[in-house]
Amino acid sequence: MPEEPHFLIEEKQREEKIQITRAESNAESYVEPLELGKRVREIRLSQNLTLEEASKLTGLARSTLSKIENDQISPTFSVVTKLANGLGIDMPQLFTRPKEAVAATGRRDITRKGEGRPHPTPTYEHELLSTQLTSKKMIPYRTVVRARSIEEYPEWVRHEGEELLYVLSGSVLLYTEFYEPIELMEGDSAYYDCAMGHSLVSTSEDDAVVLWVTA
Amino acid sequence: MPEEPHFLIEEKQREEKIQITRAESNAESYVEPLELGKRVREIRLSQNLTLEEASKLTGLARSTLSKIENDQISPTFSVVTKLANGLGIDMPQLFTRPKEAVAATGRRDITRKGEGRPHPTPTYEHELLSTQLTSKKMIPYRTVVRARSIEEYPEWVRHEGEELLYVLSGSVLLYTEFYEPIELMEGDSAYYDCAMGHSLVSTSEDDAVVLWVTA
DNA sequence: ATAAAAAATTTCCAATTGGAAACAAGGGTT
DNA sequence: AACCCTTGTTTCCAATTGGAAATTTTTTAT
Known part of the structure; x- marks a missing residue:
């Protein structure tokens, strides 16, 4: 059984540290690394690609893709770039939360005085x-x-x-x-x-x- | 003298491969990894931050930031996330090219209290x-x-x-x-x-x- | 069911990342 | 000049990443 990857642990600590700030007011702006894998898998499956095919498209190893999707590694920037290029992903889209929420449902964001x-x-x-x-x-x-x-x-x-x-x-x-x-x-x-x-x-x-x- | 990092070499090859596509099409959505460092440095300096200050804000080591800005390493996703959060960067902004500076046709418009x-x-x-x-x-x-x-x-x-x-x-x-x-x-x-x-x-x-x- | 094929995961290890600390390169002050 | 202080770079090394291949799981066909 693989140990918990370091960056996940770090994230958890960080999370706790700022929990007060977060609980009441603001959550994070960006997708947690925790979610990157999920996003990538969604995108790959939405294109009906297997890891093997995605591998050919991106030039990355199957194993690497698998590990990314399962949040076992934190891919380097160059790997993320290859991913985005290979799968035709709009980079920003990779990092922002799916915006169905924003567009359709509409959202709002309250910030209390001094809590930005x-x-x-x-x-x-x-x-x-x-x-x-x-x-x-x-x-x-x-x-x-x-x-x-x-x-x-x-x-x-x-x-x-x-x-x-x-x-x-x-x-x-x-x-x-x-x-x-x-x-x-x-x-x-x-x-x-x-x-x-x-x-x-x-x-x-x-x-x-x-x-x-x-x- | 440091060797050319692997991912830069790879990038160069890629660049050549898709050159035709690029030359014609307008594309250019993403910043080449080659530019990541430059962008980060621009952003940091535009906020008048030293590496030390940026380090405190992001939780990353001075040395790490230095190496990123000099394109000596390809930061992992979790590091990029910390960077963006720490410096208050809008992630997409990090990956899209700054549009050509608008010709300085700038104007300004002052409105005094109650005079709107x-x-x-x-x-x-x-x-x-x-x-x-x-x-x-x-x-x-x-x-x-x-x-x-x-x-x-x-x-x-x-x-x-x-x-x-x-x-x-x-x-x-x-x-x-x-x-x-x-x-x-x-x-x-x-x-x-x-x-x-x-x-x-x-x-x-x-x-x-x-x-x-x-x- | 069982076998075969395909897909995904895990293991192993060389190569790379990221932090601490050492090192350089200015800037100011006495 | 000698010193201190700040900023940025480089070195060193433990920890992590990423690819090849082995292993497991899932799917398909018989």
């Missing part, structure tokens, strides 16, 4: 607000902008998408490329293209708090 | 927060939910897209189809599929105010 997933950086203290649903169109953060002198403003950030900024408390200075910096007070909001460099600085005595939604 | 475009309905007092930019991905409202008895709750609303709800002040009762009503207090938030019928009722003495973002 913390996500600190040297500059900002992000708190991810919705952690249960994957493949969301928007990513909402409640962010604490630390009070600091204007000189040491953080570097531009630049990325895909659009962003909505709403000042919950305090006041901030919004730097955006191509524009003059502008001060935003509590209740003010801004909407901008993230392709522009942008950054935030608190201008209040205390830290400022903003809601930041990215699409 | 009013949009009253019998049930809610919406205030459209970003009025200058058209064809946005998100539509943000600051909405006053009138205090009223629970009996006369408004009818379901049901439409396309997803919605983020953040309670700015007061408390509300969120009704959503398929779920029990849930009370949200100041600072709480909810994310849901708008295809579900949904409606809001204030449970505080005074009117409640929420931020409502639709995508």
Whole structure:
């Protein structure tokens, strides 16, 4: 009888560690490794493939596929890639929960005050607000902008998408490329293209708090 | 000097094999393992994290992260999962190519407190927060939910897209189809599929105010 | 039923992963 | 310069992965 694989054990420990957080509010965003095997098997069977055929398609050994499907090993990234390519799987689909739930049934995800997933950086203290649903169109953060002198403003950030900024408390200075910096007070909001460099600085005595939604 | 890792060599062969398919077809869904390291590093740096900090967030060793970023190992699935969870990465984002940076035609749109475009309905007092930019991905409202008895709750609303709800002040009762009503207090938030019928009722003495973002 | 064939699992072992610790490469300070 | 501190890379080795082949289980045919 095979011992419990290490990564399963690790997962269990981790699970216990964050159980409180989870029990009440947020579950994990991503498929647990525990579920990877099940997903792969579903997909293979849905294509009426045997392990042998899947093996030929992916270039992986039968035994390897078997072990993956039975959660006996944690496949390496390159193996997962071969799997996805060989079986014509959309990678993201492999990692997100089957979304029949989202599309048809509809789902909702409640996050209590202060119970989002913390996500600190040297500059900002992000708190991810919705952690249960994957493949969301928007990513909402409640962010604490630390009070600091204007000189040491953080570097531009630049990325895909659009962003909505709403000042919950305090006041901030919004730097955006191509524009003059502008001060935003509590209740003010801004909407901008993230392709522009942008950054935030608190201008209040205390830290400022903003809601930041990215699409 | 480290030898070229096995999986890189394999990948190169694969790449050649499917080159024709690729050149013609648009495909390009996935990041080549060759790029995984680069992507991870990009993401880490974009959050201004050091390897040490990322290590704490993910529970992975500094050395492991370093090797991943330098494409010296092919991380196992469980490691990739920890990476994504720790850094708050949306998994799919990790595997899809960043679209070409949008030409920096960026724009921004500031809305001062109370200066949005009013949009009253019998049930809610919406205030459209970003009025200058058209064809946005998100539509943000600051909405006053009138205090009223629970009996006369408004009818379901049901439409396309997803919605983020953040309670700015007061408390509300969120009704959503398929779920029990849930009370949200100041600072709480909810994310849901708008295809579900949904409606809001204030449970505080005074009117409640929420931020409502639709995508 | 029983045998034969097909499919899936397990064993064995070489090759690879991942963590601890040693090592390098800056940055600042005295 | 000598020192300390931080960040990132490399080395070493125990633990794990992944493939070939043996074994078991399931299916099909007789």
